[in-house]
Amino acid sequence: MNQLPETGFLRLPQIIGDTKAVPPIPPIIPVKKSCWWDGVRTGRFPKPVKLGRCTMWRVEDIRALIKSV
Template sequence: MHHLPELGFLRESDIIGDPKSLPPKPAVIPVSRSTWWAGVKSGRFPQPVKLGPRITAWRVEDIRALIDSF
């Protein structure tokens, strides 16, 4: 299991990973970006929270609940 903080927010790259970052971020939920956003739109994945005009994040609690539902 990946280490997730108890509280707070996760960005998209924290959830689906980013192999191009240094160091590479492993995926907590191994899906593509388009699959992630399609799941958000359909309600399969949690809805994001807008923290600013260009900052979208998800509550850690929502991602933990999603992982537990698998």
């Protein structure tokens, strides 16, 4: 949790990780993409925010999710 900024937004690869990126992005929440979107749909994970065409999540929401687990 120390790697998260205090405020701002995160894109999905920053949350669930991306092993194909150079350098690889380690996951904050290690789930697959389909599991993440299923959790968003059911309310288990926070709802995203659309900024233009980008889908992002508030850092505060991700911090709250980590604390609740």
